[in-house]
Amino acid sequence: MGAFTRYATAGALVLASLPVAASARAASATAAPAVTGAARADVTVPEAWGTLIAAGRAGKRGIAFGDCPESEMLPESLRCGTFSVPVDYAHPFGPRIELAVSRRAATGDAAERQGALVYDPGGPGAASITFPLVGEWSAWRKTARAYDLVGYAPRGVAPSPALSCRRPEEAAGTPTDAPQQPSYAYKRERIVLARAYTDGCVRAAGPALRHYSSLDGARDLDVLRAALGEPRLTFMGTDQGAYVGALYATLFPSHVRRMVFDSPLDPDARRVGYRAGLARSRALESRFGDFLSWVARHDDVYGLGTTADAVRGHYDRLRAEVSRNPAGGTVGTAQLQAAFLNAAFYDDYWAMRASALAAYAQGDPEPLVTQASPRPYTAKGDENADAVRTAVECNDGVWPADWRVWDRDHTRAARQAPFAAWAGAWANLPCASWPRPRQDPLDVRTGRGALPPVLVLAAERDGVTPYAGAVELRRRLYGAVLVTERDAGSHGIGGADNACVNTHLETYLLTGRVPARDAECAPHREPNALALNRAVPRGTGPQHILRGDPAPAGS
Structure with a gap:
């Protein structure tokens, strides 16, 4: 898809002008619900207007899904396309980049369909283009009947224009x-x-x-929502992808339908x-x-x-x-x-x-x-x-x-x-x-009534995103509920090896219901002790797909 389009100031428009503000309001009226609650402070800055303009543009254009590039070696069940985002949201009519997106259509009948579920594996630096393949796995089969499973490559990450x-x-x-x-x-x-x-x-x-930032990633996510034709976003993010989701919930609370934050980073601005x-x-x-x-x-x-x-x-x-x-x-x-x-x-x-x-x-x-x-x-x-x-x-x-x-x-x-x-x-x-x-860093925080119920998942002994971060995120998002896998530490637990965690995840995605209070799950079974004298082929399990592999070091 070529090199990253370089930012240029020539020809960029100043969004404080009344005609541009009027066009932003017109775009938002057709493409997205009004931005309310915690996002009010952000609508006065150019990036907020730029996001509304870009989302309106994306809503009109949509995504022309077709065959995936042969270089990606993806099955025919996945369809691929692109959506356009500004390099700089303060200048939405300036240079843009095309971000790659993939989709596996919901397998259930029309009565079961609930829209699109977008996944961000975080990293940062990982893509979720292969995420829709999890629909083949038992832990995701019911969810795949209800949702189009959507993956994408965030800005800078191949197969989007790569940094x-x-x-x-x-x-x-x-x-x-x-x-x-x-x-x-x-x-x-x-x-x-x-x-x-x-x-x-x-x-x-x-x-x-x-x-290249999580804030711009959250704005890109709203443009993707509009391009998919979704009035509100259903989203799951892991690691830094969960942080992107938390920023999104703070900036665009009225755009949220359901959100899962798996193994999240600590959102406290003092610790980012x-x-x-x-x-x-x-x-x-x-x-x-x-x-x-x-x-x-x-x-x-x-x-x-x-x-x-x-x-x-x-x-x-x-x-x-x-x-x-x-x-x-x-x-x-x-x-x-x-x-x-x-x-x-x-x-x-x-x-x-x-x-x-x-x-x-x-x-x-x-x-x-x-x-x-x-x-x-x-x-x-x-x-x-x-x-x-x-x-x-x-x-x-x-x-x-x-x-x-x-x-x-x-x-x-x-x-x-x-x-x-x-x-x-x-x-x-x-x-x-x-x-x-x-x-x-943005102060991640939402007040009473700003969000629908949201779900936080975390393993107690996670070494990548320490558990305290999940507790802090649950505290900052009013009405969030935390599901903890006790005495376990694998990073990214949603849809993996713990049936208890997966039941909470599936129930939430399918019904919107969260546990009445924070819940606990016993640890998943430890791995079998086997003498393996060769490397297991990369990308053979659902968590490899969710992590946005294919190349963790030394696998």
């Missing part, structure tokens, strides 16, 4: 070191690399770079950005400990010791060895870290990673090499995902510019969370030199 901040080959093919106790020289090297990455993002996107990264490193450390304890409980299978400390010892020795001699010539400590982070994200990786660790301890590096080596054929997609993640997170949050603050805080964090603290620092460090202007 990239460096050549993909720079990030693939060579083993790299990521010490848990970095030296002064290593830190200086990472500062240089982070600044170079920021410069690459600026060169790639120019002034449009600041429009830098503080969220520090909290995530602590949660990932705890979840990695859950993995180690599970391996220890299955010493009869893996032979790595009967305590979490014993298993950790094997992992630390592996780190030391691949730091000196990369496994297979391709897996250094950075690749090892990325692969085992998957185990802290999702427990469906536990058996694979434990098998690789056990095999290496017995002198066989091949399973580790197979699982953790960089894959040149995914390098372009990996870099695209990383570029969008970086841009959105840097634009969304508050980040210190002073390296001394980063060094102090991550040195402290690494004492308690050595597994993930510095890895998180390096991933986010481009935000220290990110160009201004920067926006302040």
Whole structure:
């Protein structure tokens, strides 16, 4: 679909003029319900008028669904199209971009149909183009009878016009070191690399770079709603996708029909950005400990010791060895870290990673090499995902510019969370030199009567989006109800392996009913302890589809 259309100010219109305001009112009258409640403060700014204009335009144009591109290798049951959004909502008649969208039509009869269900897997940097395929899975079959299942690629994410901040080959093919106790020289090297990455993002996107944000993502979502012909939005979002939904609920409460927030980010404006990264490193450390304890409980299978400390010892020795001699010539400590982070994200990786660790301890590096080596054929997609993640997170949050603050805080964090603290620092460090202007995070909050009932889902031990964020979101959205999967930690629980969670989700989507009060579910069954000596094919289960794979590191 070509490179991202660059932002230009030439010919842009100032929306404060009366003729433009009148056209915005006319567009909103045909395309969307009136913006009320918490969104009132936003209608005075140009972006609000721009959203109304873009939504009105999209409502008239619709989406011409047809065959999906052959390059996407999607089944005929999915139909694909595009919808147009402004690069800058303050200038809705300026440059636009076409965002890719997919749809699987509802399988039920006309009496069952309830409209479209849009899904955003978050990341940021993931697309949900394959999401409609979940309609084939038992947990989603009733929902698929009632809804057109709709996925899309947010701005910057392929197959929409893709952002990239460096050549993909720079990030693939060579083993790299990521010490848990970095030296002064290593830190200086990472500062240089982070600044170079920021410069690459600026060169790639120019002034449009600041429009890769969750706020612009929420506005894009309203344009998609209008393009689909939906007077109100039915939506499910995971991770940062849930944050986009929370912003949407704050900006456009009267446009909400039903919303599910799965494993949401903490929406407190004081914790969006830098503080969220520090909290995530602590949660990932705890979840990695859950993995180690599970391996220890299955010493009869893996032979790595009967305590979490014993298993950790094997992992630390592996780190030391691949730091000196990369496994297979391709897996250094950075690749090892990325692969085992998957185990802290999702427990469906536990058996694979434990098998690789056990095999290496017995002198066989091949399973580790197979699982953790960089894959040149995914390098372009990996870099695209990383570029969008970086841009959105840097634009969304508050980040210190002073390296001394980063060094102090991550040195402290690494004492308690050595597994993930510095890895998180390096991933986010481009935000220290990110160009201004920067926006302040929106205060996510709705009052009584602003929203219909909405549903929040969260696992108690989620390492990616700590559980406290779900509690905070439920508190801020008046009338929201929280369903908790206790003593579990896989990231993204809706439609996955827990029948109790899925019953709440399905009931809500089909009827609009939420539990009378916050509800709890017992944990889903832990993975089977199997000695797996090869990687499981990527994208074979519903959660891989929901996560917007195909390329989690080391799968």
